[in-house]
Each structure stands twice: as C-alpha cells, then as structure tokens.
Amino acid sequence: MASAVSIRCFILGLLARQPMSGYDIKRFLKSLSWLIDSPSFGSLYPALHALLEGGLVTVEVIPRHDKPPRKIYSITETGGQVLREWMEQPVSSGISLKAFLMRLILASNFSHVGLLAHLRQRRVEVAAHQLALQQATEVMDEGTDLGERLAFDYVLAVATVELSWLDRTLDRLSQPPSPVEATQGNSATVTV
Amino acid sequence: MASAVSIRCFILGLLARQPMSGYDIKRFLKSLSWLIDSPSFGSLYPALHALLEGGLVTVEVIPRHDKPPRKIYSITETGGQVLREWMEQPVSSGISLKAFLMRLILASNFSHVGLLAHLRQRRVEVAAHQLALQQATEVMDEGTDLGERLAFDYVLAVATVELSWLDRTLDRLSQPPSPVEATQGNSATVTV
DNA sequence: TACCGCATGTAAACGGTTACATGATTAC
DNA sequence: GTAATCATGTAACCGTTTACATGCGGTA
Numbered sequence: 001m002a003s004a005v006s007i008r009c010f011i012l013g014l015l016a017r018q019p020m021s022g023y024d025i026k027r028f029l030k031s032l033s034w035l036i037d038s039p040s041f042g043s044l045y046p047a048l049h050a051l052l053e054g055g056l057v058t059v060e061v062i063p064r065h066d067k068p069p070r071k072i073y074s075i076t077e078t079g080g081q082v083l084r085e086w087m088e089q090p091v092s093s094g095i096s097l098k099a100f101l102m103r104l105i106l107a108s109n110f111s112h113v114g115l116l117a118h119l120r121q122r123r124v125e126v127a128a129h130q131l132a133l134q135q136a137t138e139v140m141d142e143g144t145d146l147g148e149r150l151a152f153d154y155v156l157a158v159a160t161v162e163l164s165w166l167d168r169t170l171d172r173l174s175q176p177p178s179p180v181e182a183t184q185g186n187s188a189t190v191t192v
Numbered sequence: 193m194a195s196a197v198s199i200r201c202f203i204l205g206l207l208a209r210q211p212m213s214g215y216d217i218k219r220f221l222k223s224l225s226w227l228i229d230s231p232s233f234g235s236l237y238p239a240l241h242a243l244l245e246g247g248l249v250t251v252e253v254i255p256r257h258d259k260p261p262r263k264i265y266s267i268t269e270t271g272g273q274v275l276r277e278w279m280e281q282p283v284s285s286g287i288s289l290k291a292f293l294m295r296l297i298l299a300s301n302f303s304h305v306g307l308l309a310h311l312r313q314r315r316v317e318v319a320a321h322q323l324a325l326q327q328a329t330e331v332m333d334e335g336t337d338l339g340e341r342l343a344f345d346y347v348l349a350v351a352t353v354e355l356s357w358l359d360r361t362l363d364r365l366s367q368p369p370s371p372v373e374a375t376q377g378n379s380a381t382v383t384v
Numbered sequence: 385t386a387c388c389g390c391a392t393g394t395a396a397a398c399g400g401t402t403a404c405a406t407g408a409t410t411a412c
Numbered sequence: 413g414t415a416a417t418c419a420t421g422t423a424a425c426c427g428t429t430t431a432c433a434t435g436c437g438g439t440a
Contacts, residue, residue: 006427023391034324035343043428045393067436068392101343108339115339132226147300147307151227151293154357161353165346198399215419235400237421259408260420 007039008047012075012083013106015057019074022048032105036098048073056082087114091121116173123166130159199231200239204267204275205298207249211266214240224297228290240265248274279306283313308365315358322351 029038056079063069107115221230248271255261299307
C-alpha cells in the first residue's frame with residue numbers, strides 16, 4: 001500500500017460532497033497539491049472505473065457536440081455505506097501524514113464528533129511517535145553518526161509541533177461557542 | 193517513484209559506510225524505522241542483486257557449516273561514483289521528507305559542505321512550500337470547507353517549524369568552533 | 385501557427401509489499 | 413517444545429507513474 005488508503009476511498013469521499021467528472025476531481029486535487037500529491041489520470045480514471053464496477057458510484061454521461069462526452073460520477077447508497085465504514089474504521093495504525101490529511105479533508109462533511117475523534121486518533125499516534133523518537137535519541141552516544149542525530153532531531157521537532165497543533169485545535173473545536181475573540185492560530189487564518 | 197530515490201541508492205550509501213549483509217542492512221534500517229519505513233526482504237534482496245548486476249557492489253560469500261552462507265556486500269569504485277553523483281545532483285525538486293532524510297543520514301559521511309548544501313537545499317524547498325501554503329490560505333473565504341482549512345493550517349504549522357529547525361541547525365553547523373555553551377536544541381540531545 | 389486547457393482513456397514499466405519456502409540456533 | 417532470531421531468497425499481486433493516443437476550442 002502506497003499510502004494505506006488508496007485514492008479510491010478519497011475519490012469516493014469527494015464524490016460524496018458533490019458529483020464530479022474525472023477531470024473535475026483532478027482539478028480539485030491539483031488545488032490541494034500542497035497537501036497531498038494528486039494522482040495522475042493514469043490512476044484516476046481506472047479508479048473511477050473500479051468504483052463504477054463495484055456499484056459504489058454511478059455515472060451520468062453527458063454527450064457534447066463533437067467532443068468527448070462529460071462523465072459525471074455520483075456516489076450511490078452502497079458507496080455511502082462503504083465510505084462511512086472506511087471513515088469510522090480505527091484508522092490504520094502507522095503515521096502516514098497523507099492518509100491523515102485525506103481523512104481530515106473529508107471529515108468535516110461527516111459528523112463533528114467524527115472530526116474530533118479523527119484528530120484525537122492522530123494525537124495518540126503522534127504522541128507515541130514522539131515518545132519513540134525521544135527514547136531513540138536518549139540511547140545515542142557521541143559515536144552516533146551526525147546525520148542520524150540530525151535526522152532524529154528534525155523529525156522530533158516536527159512531531160512536537162504536530163502535537164501542539166492538535167492540542168490547540170482540539171481545544172478550539174471542543175468548546176463550540178464563543179466565536180468572539182478567537183484563539184490566535186498559528187497562521188491566523190483559521191477561524192472556526 | 194514511491195519516494196523519488198528508491199531504496200537502491202540508499203542501500204548503496206549504507207554500504208559506503210561499511211560492508212554489510214542484506215540482513216545487517218535490514219537490521220539497521222529497522223532501527224531507523226521511526227524516520228523512514230524500512231523495506232521488506234522482498235525488495236531488499238532484489239535490490240542488492242540489482243546493484244550487484246550493475247557492478248555497483250561486490251559480494252563476498254562466507255560459507256558457514258550447514259547454514260546459508262553470509263553474503264557481505266561492499267561498494268565498488270563505480271558504485272562510489274554513482275553514489276557521489278546521486279548525492280550531488282540538485283535534489284529532485286518536490287518536498288518528500290523521506291528522500292530528504294535518507295540523504296541527510298548519508299550526508300555526514302560525505303563532505304561537511306555537502307551536508308550544509310543539502311540542508312540549504314531543503315530550506316529553499318520548505319520556504320517555497322510555506323509560501324505556497326500561505327498564499328493558498330489567503331485565498332480562502334468563509335465558504336471554504338473546514339477540513340480543508342484545518343489541513344492547510346496543519347501543514348503550514350509543520351512547514352514553519354521545519355524552517356526554524358533548518359535555520360537553527362544551519363547556524364550551529366556553519367560556525368564550526370565553540371563546542372562550549374551549546375545552543376539549546378529542541379530536543380536538547382543534539383550536540384555538534 | 386503553435387501552444388494551452390479541456391476531456392477521455394490505455395499499456396508498459398516500476399517499486400514495493402505480502403505471503404511463501406527453507407532451515408539452523410538460541411532463549412524461555 | 414515452541415517461539416524468536418538469524419539468514420537467504422522467490423512469486424504473485426497492487427497501486428501508481430510515465431508515456432502514448434485522440435481531438436476540440438480558445439488565445440497569444
């Protein structure tokens with residue numbers, strides 16, 4: 001598994017928001033290319049065909065004069081069920097950032113509690129990761145390779161900031177009211 | 193490309209440090225599993241065979257009584273050249289953390305200037321990434337999906353801490369002397 | 385006229401995992 | 413005795429990328 005989740009699930013989630021053509025999906029994913037690398041057509045179209053085959057989506061073919069017809073895909077009842085199951089399953093352990101982001105992007109379309117659960121799940125995993133990194137660095141002696149030490153330190157720094165972001169965000173999202181005086185977010189752009 | 197670099201290059205770099213068997217490599221990589229996921233035997237052994245085939249490594253077969261023989265792989269002259277070329281090439285643009293970490297781990301076995309160049313290269317890429325993320329978040333209006341906003345904010349927070357880590361580390365490594373009074377590293381474990 | 389965006393798709397290659405296959409040695 | 417570690421490898425499978433194939437419409 002390249003990212004434990006495969007784009008198929010993610011595409012399904014996007015179609016749950018609104019029906020789209022393959023090209024639309026590609027365009028949207030491209031706009032998120034700073035978060036997750038968008039799949040090529042070579043995997044996107046086959047993925048849609050597979051979803052269609054499995055009855056998780058339907059397609060409405062809109063023929064156009066002298067052009068290839070547009071194919072608008074919509075999620076089906078069964079597709080919705082599969083998606084819900086996927087979103088609710090305990091999140092493949094392991095700490096792939098991409099898999100987390102995919103679910104995060106979709107999560108707000110589901111329940112608020114689901115979103116919180118997802119963030120808490122990530123918190124647990126990052127905390128475990130951080131702990132392991134700390135233990136690994138403690139074992140190091142002066143003989144340890146410089147590159148290795150730097151690499152561990154780097155990843156540890158990232159894990160630490162991830163944790164504090166998660167804590168901050170969980171705080172904000174947990175106490176829903178008071179849109180007044182927002183807590184200063186790291187980028188000052190997220191207002192819940 | 194799964195990670196733009198393929199384990200083959202990385203293995204080659206590890207063999208440049210010291211000759212090892214496939215199993216040795218696996219053991220070492222496992223100890224770094226918190227940084228990069230270590231390959232399975234199913235890709236490790238074929239990778240070694242491929243390197244051997246290409247003349248980038250040699251193997252010394254050490255037969256042992258009634259056991260499978262150990263096979264100690266060593267890097268060759270040509271292998272060293274290929275490795276050097278790989279280390280010096282401008283680093284596949286794109287911002288794969290794994291690819292960066294692999295090179296970082298190997299970099300200290302090369303020149304000190306090479307290490308610095310590698311960190312600076314990363315700095316450039318992360319800075320560009322951060323800028324793009326900021327621009328993306330600025331475009332967002334209230335209509336923007338909550339999950340998307342959170343995802344961007346999350347990644348932005350990570351990019352920001354990466355940048356400050358890189359700056360801090362470049363500072364420390366650039367002025368080589370004065371091992372006295374170390375700058376407080378984030379984990380307090382990295383003393384250069 | 386030449387290129388870019390729209391819009392769909394296929395085929396070959398690649399890089400990797402999982403599961404399988406074998407078998408000795410050591411530690412509980 | 414049974415499980416884990418040492419030690420090597422192969423074969424089937426999976427998901428993805430790259431390159432190929434086609435063709436219209438707008439624009440620089």
